[in-house]
Amino acid sequence: MASSTQTGPSTESSGLGAGIELDELDPAIRPQDDLFRHVNGKWIARTEIPSDKARYGSFYVLAEEAEKAVREIIEESQNAGSGTEARKVGDLYASFLDEARIEARGWTALAPDFEAIAAVDGIPAFVRELGRLERLGSGGFLQAFVDNDPGDPERYLVFLEQGGLGLPDESYYRDEKFAEIRTAYRSHLERMIDMAGLPDPATRAQRVFDLETAIASHHWDNVKTRDSQATYNPMHWAEVEALAGADRGGLLAGWLEALDVPAGSFAEVVVREPSYLEGLAVLLDDAHLDAWKDWLTWQVIRASASYLHAEVVQANFDFYGKTLTGTPELRARWKRGVSVVEGAMGEAVGRIYVERHFSPAAKTAMDELVANLVAAYRQSIQTLEWMTPETRERALDKLSKFTPKIGYPVKWRDYSALTIVPDDLLANVRATTEFEFQRELGKIGKPIDRDEWFMTPQTINAYYNPGFNEIVFPAAILQYPFFDEGRDAAANYGAIGAVIGHEIGHGFDDQGSQYDGDGRLTDWWTAADKQAFEKRTASLIAQYDALEPAQLPGHHVKGDLTIGENIGDLGGLGIAWKAYLLALGGNEPPEVDGLSGAERFFLSWAQAWQVKLRDEEALRLLSIDPHSPNEFRCNQIVRNIDVFYSTFNVSPSDALWLDPEDRVTIW
Ligand SMILES: [Zn+2]
Numbered sequence: 001m002a003s004s005t006q007t008g009p010s011t012e013s014s015g016l017g018a019g020i021e022l023d024e025l026d027p028a029i030r031p032q033d034d035l036f037r038h039v040n041g042k043w044i045a046r047t048e049i050p051s052d053k054a055r056y057g058s059f060y061v062l063a064e065e066a067e068k069a070v071r072e073i074i075e076e077s078q079n080a081g082s083g084t085e086a087r088k089v090g091d092l093y094a095s096f097l098d099e100a101r102i103e104a105r106g107w108t109a110l111a112p113d114f115e116a117i118a119a120v121d122g123i124p125a126f127v128r129e130l131g132r133l134e135r136l137g138s139g140g141f142l143q144a145f146v147d148n149d150p151g152d153p154e155r156y157l158v159f160l161e162q163g164g165l166g167l168p169d170e171s172y173y174r175d176e177k178f179a180e181i182r183t184a185y186r187s188h189l190e191r192m193i194d195m196a197g198l199p200d201p202a203t204r205a206q207r208v209f210d211l212e213t214a215i216a217s218h219h220w221d222n223v224k225t226r227d228s229q230a231t232y233n234p235m236h237w238a239e240v241e242a243l244a245g246a247d248r249g250g251l252l253a254g255w256l257e258a259l260d261v262p263a264g265s266f267a268e269v270v271v272r273e274p275s276y277l278e279g280l281a282v283l284l285d286d287a288h289l290d291a292w293k294d295w296l297t298w299q300v301i302r303a304s305a306s307y308l309h310a311e312v313v314q315a316n317f318d319f320y321g322k323t324l325t326g327t328p329e330l331r332a333r334w335k336r337g338v339s340v341v342e343g344a345m346g347e348a349v350g351r352i353y354v355e356r357h358f359s360p361a362a363k364t365a366m367d368e369l370v371a372n373l374v375a376a377y378r379q380s381i382q383t384l385e386w387m388t389p390e391t392r393e394r395a396l397d398k399l400s401k402f403t404p405k406i407g408y409p410v411k412w413r414d415y416s417a418l419t420i421v422p423d424d425l426l427a428n429v430r431a432t433t434e435f436e437f438q439r440e441l442g443k444i445g446k447p448i449d450r451d452e453w454f455m456t457p458q459t460i461n462a463y464y465n466p467g468f469n470e471i472v473f474p475a476a477i478l479q480y481p482f483f484d485e486g487r488d489a490a491a492n493y494g495a496i497g498a499v500i501g502h503e504i505g506h507g508f509d510d511q512g513s514q515y516d517g518d519g520r521l522t523d524w525w526t527a528a529d530k531q532a533f534e535k536r537t538a539s540l541i542a543q544y545d546a547l548e549p550a551q552l553p554g555h556h557v558k559g560d561l562t563i564g565e566n567i568g569d570l571g572g573l574g575i576a577w578k579a580y581l582l583a584l585g586g587n588e589p590p591e592v593d594g595l596s597g598a599e600r601f602f603l604s605w606a607q608a609w610q611v612k613l614r615d616e617e618a619l620r621l622l623s624i625d626p627h628s629p630n631e632f633r634c635n636q637i638v639r640n641i642d643v644f645y646s647t648f649n650v651s652p653s654d655a656l657w658l659d660p661e662d663r664v665t666i667w
Contacts, residue, residue, distance in 0.1 A: 019487025032654035039606035054325035057611030096337035131258025137433035150521035170219035188319040218279025244281035326616030346456035376578035401517030408457040464506035493580035494604030502572030509567040571667035598647040
């Protein structure tokens with residue numbers, strides 16, 4: 001992390017420094033023209049992205065710090081008493097580091113699976129084998145997960161989602177801009193199948209590629225899969241079977257039987273993309289049997305590639321790291337080992353992480369920030385000129401029901417049913433998959449566990465969960481440049497305050513606003529208010545559609561894919577400013593380090609978005625990431641906020657100027 005700015009005692013009222021890297025500001029780039037590069041330009045120019053990373057910046061610098069802290073915890077765990085949770089953490093890590101054993105074992109670990117797939121003699125046998133291997137962690141043509149039911153948020157349901165692709169999403173199989181990646185993927189398939197010692201790699205690779213292309217043609221695109229209404233299709237299992245073709249009956253039943261799910265857990269499910277299931281069923285015929293068998297072999301290879309011998313790990317990285325994200329070098333083995341442990345037993349590590357790295361004072365400060373953000377949203381909703389009293393009342397009701405979670409869970413995950421051995425990585429990975437599978441499906445029929453966290457405390461991120469109507473801030477994000485107890489408030493409101501506002505804003509974005517305060521998918525809007533809201537979101541979509549990242553000339557932001565995040569950012573920053581004023585309790589913001597409160601607020605906002613990306617990664621994210629590129633998360637948002645104009649005396653000749661009638665305010 002860049003040095004945490006404790007700039008000595010100020011003569012101003014707060015007695016705290018601004019908490020912004022003032023030496024980094026580039027006087028050659030005016031904030032009125034490009035706030036993002038005024039703050040981050042010098043850093044971007046001199047920074048080289050580490051060779052094992054696709055992107056680097058504020059989030060990633062903190063992630064590196066957390067990674068070191070976690071490594072320490074994991075290494076200590078290797079000496080913990082046998083049978084303890086800590087020892088499982090240590091043993092899992094040890095099994096990853098045991099390269100000699102992994103090399104000696106080579107592909108033999110997967111040989112029984114390859115043989116079982118080769119013996120498949122028809123589609124019914126294929127779906128059974130698929131179910132069996134999915135339980136061990138291989139990818140399937142449908143992904144199952146458990147969440148609370150948007151129609152009845154007090155119960156859990158299984159959700160079935162489209163799957164089956166080895167490229168990031170369906171657009172990679174059709175869009176002209178990915179033609180080279182498709183060619184590289186086809187070669188990668190052949191290379192891996194060949195490496196696994198299977199005959200006829202070229203034919204098999206082509207069959208897998210063609211089948212995935214056919215699967216992709218039935219996928220919904222990443223805009224449609226954001227649609228809360230269209231993806232909410234609760235069905236009884238018989239209806240799911242009927243959707244997959246009644247005359248081909250029993251196909252999915254065989255898959256389900258092999259998955260060996262708890263009785264009744266799939267009695268009712270939500271099918272997110274029904275037409276995908278229909279299209280998939282048509283592909284499940286004898287004409288495609290060889291292709292499906294090759295595809296399943298590929299699923300086994302792909303799921304295990306990171307845990308096999310060095311040659312396979314490198315080949316896997318060559319495509320998924322180098323080609324797709326432009327990253328030149330594989331991460332050091334210890335870093336990959338840390339990731340494996342984090343993925344499998346993240347809360348066991350997090351429990352110790354927060355004891356060492358999270359101060360109760362940060363929690364107290366966050367409680368106050370969150371309270372001010374909620375109060376500012378309340379104030380803002382009460383005075384929105386475009387909303388009628390009827391909808392306003394319901395919006396306020398939803399706001400009153402937000403649950404904030406700060407730092408770490410009150411109740412930690414129980415790993416006692418997980419068996420880990422020190423000398424068999426693949427067995428551990430499969431045991432972990434099995435454990436997670438049981439844990440997830442075990443929720444069906446039980447009361448909702450509102451204490452569950454969907455991120456570990458050592459994650460540098462935050463989230464909003466519409467089904468729980470909760471905003472969640474892991475301990476690790478509560479650090480500089482987002483948050484610093486020792487600096488003046490303006491910089492905290494411009495960074496972590498805006499992050500809090502962003503997460504609350506998701507409760508009122510184009511999708512979140514379709515859920516009420518209890519997490520129910522229900523229309524609480526009057527038609528006129530909905531129309532007024534949609535008019536504003538349409539303007540924001542149009543603004544972002546017009547944006548071209550400096551790094552990718554000719555490529556545009558997808559306004560409809562990013563609208564939810566952009567609404568979150570816009571409300572987040574606008575409301576954070578109001579919350580800062582509330583925190584001042586009617587007093588004028590003090591001047592600190594020669595900067596006004598508003599200047600510090602916006603500079604801190606820009607500083608939080610500091611990032612540098614490789615070109616391949618920038619293109620990948622522009623295609624599939626619902627977040628806009630950071631330069632626009634910074635610059636496009638401030639263009640819509642009046643106080644930015646008054647703070648920096650922005651005039652019509654400045655690059656960031658927007659005519660007042662073109663500025664969008666939603667919340
Ligand atoms: Zn977000």
